[in-house]
Each structure stands twice: as C-alpha cells, then as structure tokens.
Amino acid sequence: MNNSLRLIGTAAVIVILASLSGLASEYMLGIGFTLFMYIALAQSWIILSGMTGYISLGHVVFFGSGAYVFVLLWGLVPVWLGVAISGLVVGIGALMIGYPVLRVRGPYFVILSFGLAELVKNLVLINEARMYMSLRPVFGAPPLAQLYIAMLVLAVVATALTYWIRRSRFGAGLRSIREDEWAAETIGVPASRLKLIAFALSGLIPAMVGAIFIMRSGIFQPGDAFNPIVSFTIVTMAIIGGSDDAAGPLLGVAFLVILQELLWANWPEIYMIILGVLLIGFVLFAPGGILGWCSKNLSRSKKNAA
Amino acid sequence: MLRRLLTASLVIVGMLGLLGPSQAADPVKIGFSISKTGLFAPAGPSQLNAYLVWQKMVNDKGGLDIGGKGRRKVEFVQYDDKSDPAQAVKIYEKLITSDKVDLVMAPWGTQHHFAIAPVVERHKFPLIGNTAASVALRKVKPGYLWFTTPMMPDNLAKEMTAMLKSRGVKSVAIMYNLLQFASENIQFLKPALAKAGIKVVFEAKYPPDIKDMTGMLTKVKGKNPDAVLVHSYPGDSILYMNQAREVGINAKTQYVMVGPAIGFFRGMFKSNLDGIVTMAAWTPGLKNTTGSKEFYNAYKKMFKGHEPDYLDSVEVFVSAQILEQAIAKAGLDREKIRQAVNSMTFDTIYGKIKFNGVQNSITPAGFAQIQKGKIEVVWPKQRATSSVVDKGAWAK
Amino acid sequence: MDILFSPQLLAAALITGVLYALISLGLNLIYGTMRLLNVAHGDLVMIGSYIAFMAFSLFNVGPLISMFGAAIICGGLGWLAYRSVFQNLLSNSEILARLEENSLLLFFGISVVVQNLVILFFTADRQGYEYLSAIVEIGDVRLTGARLAVLIVGSVVSIAAVLYLRFSLFGLAINALIQNRDASAIVGINVDRVQMFSLVIGFGITGLAGALISVLEPITPVMGFPYTMSAFVVIILGGLGNLWGGFLAGLLLGFLEIYGVAVTGPEWRSVLVYGIFIGILIFRPQGLLGRGRVAR
Numbered sequence: 001m002n003n004s005l006r007l008i009g010t011a012a013v014i015v016i017l018a019s020l021s022g023l024a025s026e027y028m029l030g031i032g033f034t035l036f037m038y039i040a041l042a043q044s045w046i047i048l049s050g051m052t053g054y055i056s057l058g059h060v061v062f063f064g065s066g067a068y069v070f071v072l073l074w075g076l077v078p079v080w081l082g083v084a085i086s087g088l089v090v091g092i093g094a095l096m097i098g099y100p101v102l103r104v105r106g107p108y109f110v111i112l113s114f115g116l117a118e119l120v121k122n123l124v125l126i127n128e129a130r131m132y133m134s135l136r137p138v139f140g141a142p143p144l145a146q147l148y149i150a151m152l153v154l155a156v157v158a159t160a161l162t163y164w165i166r167r168s169r170f171g172a173g174l175r176s177i178r179e180d181e182w183a184a185e186t187i188g189v190p191a192s193r194l195k196l197i198a199f200a201l202s203g204l205i206p207a208m209v210g211a212i213f214i215m216r217s218g219i220f221q222p223g224d225a226f227n228p229i230v231s232f233t234i235v236t237m238a239i240i241g242g243s244d245d246a247a248g249p250l251l252g253v254a255f256l257v258i259l260q261e262l263l264w265a266n267w268p269e270i271y272m273i274i275l276g277v278l279l280i281g282f283v284l285f286a287p288g289g290i291l292g293w294c295s296k297n298l299s300r301s302k303k304n305a306a
Numbered sequence: 307m308l309r310r311l312l313t314a315s316l317v318i319v320g321m322l323g324l325l326g327p328s329q330a331a332d333p334v335k336i337g338f339s340i341s342k343t344g345l346f347a348p349a350g351p352s353q354l355n356a357y358l359v360w361q362k363m364v365n366d367k368g369g370l371d372i373g374g375k376g377r378r379k380v381e382f383v384q385y386d387d388k389s390d391p392a393q394a395v396k397i398y399e400k401l402i403t404s405d406k407v408d409l410v411m412a413p414w415g416t417q418h419h420f421a422i423a424p425v426v427e428r429h430k431f432p433l434i435g436n437t438a439a440s441v442a443l444r445k446v447k448p449g450y451l452w453f454t455t456p457m458m459p460d461n462l463a464k465e466m467t468a469m470l471k472s473r474g475v476k477s478v479a480i481m482y483n484l485l486q487f488a489s490e491n492i493q494f495l496k497p498a499l500a501k502a503g504i505k506v507v508f509e510a511k512y513p514p515d516i517k518d519m520t521g522m523l524t525k526v527k528g529k530n531p532d533a534v535l536v537h538s539y540p541g542d543s544i545l546y547m548n549q550a551r552e553v554g555i556n557a558k559t560q561y562v563m564v565g566p567a568i569g570f571f572r573g574m575f576k577s578n579l580d581g582i583v584t585m586a587a588w589t590p591g592l593k594n595t596t597g598s599k600e601f602y603n604a605y606k607k608m609f610k611g612h613e614p615d616y617l618d619s620v621e622v623f624v625s626a627q628i629l630e631q632a633i634a635k636a637g638l639d640r641e642k643i644r645q646a647v648n649s650m651t652f653d654t655i656y657g658k659i660k661f662n663g664v665q666n667s668i669t670p671a672g673f674a675q676i677q678k679g680k681i682e683v684v685w686p687k688q689r690a691t692s693s694v695v696d697k698g699a700w701a702k
Numbered sequence: 703m704d705i706l707f708s709p710q711l712l713a714a715a716l717i718t719g720v721l722y723a724l725i726s727l728g729l730n731l732i733y734g735t736m737r738l739l740n741v742a743h744g745d746l747v748m749i750g751s752y753i754a755f756m757a758f759s760l761f762n763v764g765p766l767i768s769m770f771g772a773a774i775i776c777g778g779l780g781w782l783a784y785r786s787v788f789q790n791l792l793s794n795s796e797i798l799a800r801l802e803e804n805s806l807l808l809f810f811g812i813s814v815v816v817q818n819l820v821i822l823f824f825t826a827d828r829q830g831y832e833y834l835s836a837i838v839e840i841g842d843v844r845l846t847g848a849r850l851a852v853l854i855v856g857s858v859v860s861i862a863a864v865l866y867l868r869f870s871l872f873g874l875a876i877n878a879l880i881q882n883r884d885a886s887a888i889v890g891i892n893v894d895r896v897q898m899f900s901l902v903i904g905f906g907i908t909g910l911a912g913a914l915i916s917v918l919e920p921i922t923p924v925m926g927f928p929y930t931m932s933a934f935v936v937i938i939l940g941g942l943g944n945l946w947g948g949f950l951a952g953l954l955l956g957f958l959e960i961y962g963v964a965v966t967g968p969e970w971r972s973v974l975v976y977g978i979f980i981g982i983l984i985f986r987p988q989g990l991l992g993r994g995r996v997a998r
Contacts, residue, residue: 106802107802128484282811571830
C-alpha cells in the first residue's frame with residue numbers, strides 16, 4: 001500500500017465515523033464518544049510518557065483543569081471558543097510548571113505527577129467551596145451528536161500529532177531522552193526544552209477533552225473531574241497498546257473500551273473482575289502490549305514460513 | 307456431531323422462545339444505574355437494598371397495580387455506573403433505547419441526577435429522584451424529574467436555626483467538609499444564624515481526605531460553644547466521634563450530619579452516640595405515615611437483621627412508593643404517570659407528599675437524635691417522636 | 703498558638719506519622735528489592751481490615767489478636783503471589799524490559815480483581831465495629847484505647863522491622879539487593895529467596911496495619927487506594943528503597959500534616975501534604991534521604 005492510498009483510506013474512515021453522528025443510535029454514539037475521548041487522552045499521554053519515558057500517573061490534572069477553566073467560562077463565551085481557551089490556558093499552565101516538575105525522574109516522577117493532580121484538585125476544591133460552588137451543573141449543553149464530532153476531531157488531531165512527532169526530529173530527541181537523558185544532553189539534545197514542549201503538548205488536548213466531557217456528564221465536581229481513575233485508565237490503555245507510536249494507543253483504547261462496553265452490558269455483576277484478570281493476563285502473556293505481541297508472533301510465523 | 311446439533315437446536319428453540327409473543331403477566335421492567343464500584347460504592351447498598359425491599363414487597367402482593375387493570379410483577383434491569391456521571395448517562399440511554407425498559411428509577415447522588423436529567427427529559431421518561439439534595443436541583447427544568455428529599459440545604463438551615471433557638475443556643479462552632487452538600491449547607495446556615503442572633507465562634511472547613519481533627523477540635527473546645535455543628539460524611543464523622551471525646555468536647559448540642567443514621571456507624575459507637583443529633587426525618591414509629599413498620603420489618607428480614615439507613619434508604623423507598631402509587635392511578639403510560647406525579651398527593655413512609663414544581667413541598671427538613679440507642683425524630687416539633695434532650699457526658 | 707505545645711496534638715501527630723511509616727514499609731521493601739510499582743498496596747490494607755472485621759464479628763476476637771492472623775494471611779498471599787507470578791515474571795527479560803509499566807499494569811489488574819471480589823462477597827457496604835472505645839488518660843493526653851493501641855503497636859512493629867532489616871543477616875541481604883541486584887547475586891546472596899521473603903514480610907506488615915486501621919475508619923472495598931498513594935508519597939520522600947528514610951519520612955509527613963494544619967487551618971491539609979511533597983522533590987529529586995543518582 002502506498003502512502004497516498006493509506007491517506008485516502010484514513011480520510012474515508014474518519015468521514016464514515018463522522019457521518020455516523022447523524023445515523024447511529026444514541027447509545028452507539030455514547031460508546032463512540034468514550035472511544036474517541038480515550039484515544040485523544042492516550043495519544044496525548046504517549047507524547048510525553050511514551051516517548052520520553054516520564055510516566056505520568058496524573059494526566060487527569062490536565063483533563064480536570066481544562067474542565068474547570070471551561071466551566072468557569074460557561075455561559076460567558078461561545079461553547080467551542082470556551083473549549084479552545086481551556087486547552088490554551090492549561091497548555092500555558094503546563095509550560096509554566098513543566099520545568100521544575102520535569103527535573104524529577106523515573107518512579108519519582110510517576111508519583112510526583114500523581115501528587116500534582118491531587119494538589120490541583122484540592123486547590124480547586126477549596127476555591128469552589130469558598131464560593132459555595134462545589135458542584136456546578138452544566139445546563140443546555142450541545143446535543144450528543146455534536147459532542148461526538150468534537151471528540152472525533154480531538155482524537156484525530158491527537159493521533160496525527162503523535163504520528164507526526166514520532167517521525168520528526170523533535171520525536172527523535174524525545175526518544176533519545178528516554179534511552180539515556182544524560183547521553184542525549186551530552187551529544188547536544190536540548191533535553192529540558194524538548195521535555196517542556198512535550199509536556200505542554202501533552203496537556204493541551206486532554207484539557208479540551210475535559211471541557212467536552214463535562215458537557216456530556218452535565219456536571220462539574222472537582223472529585224469527578226480530577227478522579228485518579230482517569231489517569232490510571234489512560235496509562236493502562238497506552239501500556240496495553242504497547243508502543244510509542246500512534247498505532248499503540250489506538251489499539252489499546254479500542255480493545256479496552258469495546259471490551260468494557262461488551263462486559264458491563266452483559267455481565268454487570270462481574271465485569272470488573274473479568275477486566276482485572278485480563279489486565280493481569282496481558283502482563284503475563286503479552287508483556288510487550290498488543291503491538292509487541294503482534295510483532296513477535298508475526299515475525300515468528302514469518303520465520304517459520306521461510 | 308449429533309450432540310452439537312442437539313445443542314444448537316436447543317439454543318435456537320430457546321432464542322425463539324425469547325422472541326415469542328409476550329404474555330399478559332410479563333413483568334414490568336424498571337431500569338436504573340447503581341454505584342456498585344468507584345468513589346461512591348460504599349453508599350450504593352443503602353439505595354440498592356431499598357429498591358430490592360420495595361421490589362419484594364410489591365411482588366409479594368402479586369405485583370404492581372397497573373391503573374386498576376390487574377397486577378404485574380416488577381423486574382429490575384441494573385448496571386454499575388462506576389460512580390461516574392458520564393457512565394450513568396450512557397446507562398440510562400441504553401436502558402431506554404436498547405433495553406426498552408418500561409420505566410426508570412433514580413441513580414445515586416446529586417451529580418448523577420444532574421447528569422441524567424437531559425436523558426429522561428429527551429425521552430420523556432418520568433423519574434422520581436432520591437439521594438439528591440442541592441438547591442441547584444430547583445434549576446432543573448420541571449417536567450420529568452422530581453426530587454423527593456426534604457433535606458434541601460436552605461430548608462435545613464432554617465430548621466437548624468429554629469431548633470438551636472428553641473434550645474437557647476447562643477454560640478456555635480461550625481465545621482464542614484468541602485464537598486458539595488456540606489458546604490452548600492453552610493452557605494445558608496451562616497446567614498440564618500446571623501439573623502437569629504446566634505454567634506458563630508468558630509468556623510473551619512476541611513478536605514474529604516482529612517485524617518485527624520485534633521487541632522481543630524482543641525480550638526473548638528477553647529471557644530466552649532453551646533452547640534457544635536459538624537457537617538460531615540461517614541469517614542470524617544468517625545474522626546469527630548473519636549477525637550471529640552479525646553479532646554473532651556462537652557457541648558449540650560452536637561450535630562453530626564451523615565453517619566449516625568447508618569447502621570454500621572451505630573455499631574461502632576453504640577452508647578457514645580446517645581444525645582448526638584443527626585440529619586434524618588424518619589423512624590419506624592413515625593406517625594401519620596404509610597408503610598413505615600412494614601418497610602422496616604421487611605428490610606430487617608431481607609438483610610439479616612441490619613437496619614435500613616434512616617436517611618438514604620428511606621428516601622429511596624419513598625421515591626418507589628410514589629412511583630407505585632402513580633402507576634396504580636395512571637397505568638404504564640408515561641405521559642399519564644407524569645401528570646399523576648404532578649397532581650397527586652402520595653402516602654409514603656415520610657407521610658403525605660406532594661410536588662410543587664420539581665420539589666417535595668410537604669415534608670419538612672428534620673433532625674433526629676440518638677436516644678438510648680434508638681433513633682428518634684426530634685425536629686420539627688409537629689413531626690417529632692420525642693423531644694430534643696441535652697447531650698450528656700460521653701458514655702466512655 | 704499555645705495549641706502547638708499541646709501534648710494532645712503531639713500524640714495525634716505521632717499516631718498519624720506512625721501509621722504513614724507502618725503502611726509504607728512493605729511498599730518500600732517490595733519496590734526496593736524487586737522494582738515493582740505495587741499500586742495494589744492499599745488493597746492489602748483493605749484485606750487486613752476485612753480479616754479483623756470478620757474475626758471480630760464471627761469469633762469476637764479483637765484486632766490486637768487478629769492482626770497476627772492478618773499478617774500471616776497477607777504474608778501467605780505474598781508467598782503465593784511470588785511463587786505463582788513474580789518468580790517467573792522477574793526472570794522474563796521481555797517483562798523486565800518494561801518492568802515499571804508492566805508491574806503497574808499487573809498490580810492495577812490485581813487491585814481491580816481484589817476490590818471487586820470483596821464487593822461481590824461483602825457488597826460495598828461500609829462495615830465497622832466497636833473496639834477499645836473507652837478513653838485512656840496518660841498525663842494530659844487522652845486517647846481512645848484503639849488509637850493508643852495503634853500508636854503502640856504501630857511504633858513497635860515499624861521500628862522493630864526497620865531495625866531487623868538493618869542489622870540482621872537476612873536484612874543485610876535485603877539491603878544488598880536493594881543497593882545492587884547483580885552484585886548481590888555474585889557475592890552469593892540467594893536472590894530468589896530474598897525476593898520471596900521481602901514480598902512475604904512486605905505483605906504481612908501491610909495486612910497487620912490494615913487490621914489496626916479497621917477501628918479507625920469505615921471498612922469498605924475501596925478504602926485501600928488512598929493508602930496506596932500516601933505510602934508512595936512517603937517512600938518517595940524518604941528515597942525509594944531506603945527503609946530508614948521511609949520511616950523518617952512517614953513521621954515527618956505526619957508531623958507536617960498535623961502541625962501544618964494547626965497553623966494554617968484544616969482546609970489546607972491536602973494542599974500542604976502534596977505541596978510539601980512536590981516542593982521537596984523539586985529541590986531534591988531523589989527524595990530526602992535518597993542516594994545521588996536515581997537508579998532506573
């Protein structure tokens with residue numbers, strides 16, 4: 001398959017997905033919304049954590065902050081402008097705090113990122129309680145079909161961004177940081193600057209996702225918007241995908257979201273247990289993630305054929 | 307081969323059976339989402355249990371009375387919403403559009419009610435809310451949602467102030483959790499107290515994950531207020547109960563918002579709870595109510611001697627009673643049910659209930675006190691089963 | 703601000719700090735020897751709490767006795783986990799290549815399974831029981847019997863464990879493993895055995911802590927997660943794999959929290975805890991007592 005064919009194919013898929021907004025049932029659109037949401041989130045996570053190896057366990061901080069900025073703007077500016085502003089504000093915020101935060105490495109960074117999300121959550125909580133606004137309903141949100149399209153756009157943008165970065169000089173720099181940051185610095189990779197840009201890029205889209213998400217849930221509450229389970233879910237999906245390229249999160253998210261949808265609807269009593277067992281099974285039998293497993297087994301079968 | 311064929315044909319026959327003509331006595335399918343896992347999971351059972359008790363009581367009678375045209379049993383379709391409002395939205399969409407339930411009942415908590423409001427509105431499914439309390443709920447467009455709770459923060463503030471006044475309280479210490487319901491209470495309580503001339507000598511708020519209250523309570527003790535009002539949830543209520551005794555807070559009125567009405571909490575503190583006032587407006591012996599004793603006994607029987615949560619389980623059961631009576635009048639036509647809910651007066655374990663807009667307009671906000679190990683409704687006076695007494699010294 | 707000199711507040715700070723120290727010990731041990739990010743750590747606390755609750759409601763046995771049962775059962779779970787999963791895991795080069803990610807995923811899966819099994823058997827309903835609720839007075843300090851017991855048992859167990867792991871032969875082996883895995887195998891330490899025992903001891907102590915905690919808060923299937931995260935905060939502060947540092951960091955965090963809140967007001971509790979944590983890490987990216995370069 002040559003490149004232009006591939007491009008046409010991708011465009012066709014996107015157009016088909018978009019046209020579903022007018023055709024599919026509400027329930028199916030809801031599933032699509034969740035799917036795109038996590039694709040956007042996981043791709044953004046890959047930009048920072050997949051490529052640089054700085055594993056963030058607090059990615060919900062961008063999601064929640066975006067939602068918060070958005071809900072503060074709710075009713076003051078047009079909806080989609082509000083979404084864009086939320087992304088910008090959070091992206092700029094990430095640039096501001098990124099430098100000191102990214103000095104911390106390895107498992108220290110994992111927990112630091114979690115702590116950062118908790119810190120911001122509590123600041124928002126205090127601020128909201130001051131105004132007696134610990135729960136803000138979002139009345140009159142756009143219909144699901146519009147939110148679905150918006151989320152699709154974010155998912156496409158995030159995927160394209162990851163795809164492009166992975167193939168750019170910038171991405172090569174990021175990955176050299178993952179392999180050995182000191183060595184990278186020695187040969188002249190501007191590690192601090194690259195990390196900072198990755199951090200901001202990786203916060204921009206989740207913030208907009210958070211903004212769109214609260215139009216779906218109809219409510220902003222700090223505890224929900226900064227729920228650590230969102231961070232854990234993102235990490236899980238990205239790791240299961242098993243790659244720092246755009247295809248990894250795409251596979252991981254599609255697999256987990258669709259599986260989860262099938263499970264909760266059919267085995268509401270034990271679906272979480274099945275899901276947990278699957279996660280464990282993944283580590284034991286496919287520690288390289290879906291992509292790792294594929295490349296290993298496919299290459300093996302190729303060898304056998306030869 | 308033969309065996310496989312046999313199995314296959316059995317499966318096909320079974321599936322045909324499912325598709326076959328429905329019988330007249332088909333159960334009424336009622337759907338809801340429940341917070342089985344996630345942040346609010348510990349609160350989930352108080353709701354689910356009350357639904358199950360109601361289902362059993364109805365089915366034991368032969369089923370729901372469908373507008374006077376015979377009875378049909380109740381069948382629940384329930385999914386776990388993982389305490390995630392967006393998941394609740396998806397579940398109600400699925401219940402309505404894909405599972406084709408006849409009716410829906412409420413999910414847990416204020417945020418989930420807000421989340422699903424547009425869904426029930428769009429599909430014109432009437433829904434009697436429970437376990438949701440916020441003045442912001444009144445901004446929900448009237449139509450398909452009603453809120454059963456008497457515990458609206460502004461009403462609570464009014465009644466609290468009246469109760470404190472009747473007890474001659476001049477000074478209070480206020481502590482509250484930063485979460486929505488607790489802090490919203492303070493929004494209304496402070497002006498009400500000021501208006502009544504009751505002085506707030508200490509005020510502090512704390513995050514939901516607080517681990518220790520010693521410092522805060524030591525300061526409260528230093529102010530020696532007539533009343534201590536803790537707007538807390540079960541976890542922080544336990545902190546208060548332990549550390550107020552350690553520090554030696556001896557105010558004659560001590561209010562612990564959420565906790566004392568729940569069975570496990572009383573099991574933890576037993577006689578130490580005597581004299582504590584809490585948020586609840588029901589007790590099995592409450593007069594002028596319909597079905598209180600029956601509900602209480604059925605609950606205890608179904609859950610091995612455990613008592614219902616006097617706050618949440620009660621409110622949930624009330625919402626189910628309202629739905630049951632509306633169906634008895636209107637049948638299963640959702641538009642008629644809607645009109646019935648808007649116009650009827652219902653007989654519930656809270657007593658008579660009528661809706662004005664989206665809100666329960668009869669039941670007043672109220673308080674209960676633990677007296678000799680039993681929960682007595684002590685406020686407002688016209689509903690009280692006992693009168694408020696001074697909290698004595700801590701038992702242990 | 704004479705409240706700052708109140709012995710009652712000192713006792714509260716000690717209890718909070720000792721609990722932090724006790725809960726983080728097992729996590730530190732397991733991370734130190736095996737580099738596993740155990741995000742199911744708090745679920746062992748939860749299991750310990752349920753064991754204590756069951757022992758009390760079925761046999762009327764208090765947590766001061768059932769904590770040993772909880773320690774043994776959780777230790778046994780550690781043994782089982784090692785033999786069934788981790789032994790193979792730690793010799794699989796493909797998994798080792800992405801150990802942090804994979805252990806995170808693995809323990810997250812375990813956590814989900816454990817929590818939901820408990821929900822299946824007990825429902826998510828809160829549980830609780832009354833135990834040593836009477837007030838004990840020691841000088842000016844008044845504590846419920848249960849909180850006093852937590853203070854005493856928690857200090858004894860965590861100090862004893864830290865000392866044992868610092869001075870005993872086995873402890874030295876663990877320390878060697880924590881400091882340099884490959885070298886310790888060369889000098890003849892049975893890495894397999896040491897790993898197994900650190901998992902057993904780590905799980906056991908955490909189960910014991912869970913039994914103690916069962917008298918302090920509602921017992922629920924989801925009670926563990928906050929403990930997972932506070933344990934991580936503590937061991938990161940102390941420097942990963944540094945048991946003594948973790949113990950000190952636990953105490954320090956307890957004191958900062960209690961006294962910080964007494965000065966600023968309780969609303970700032972979590973902002974303080976996480977703010978201090980982040981602040982310290984930014985200035986000392988290897989933790990307070992961590993060794994120079996962070997090993998990965």
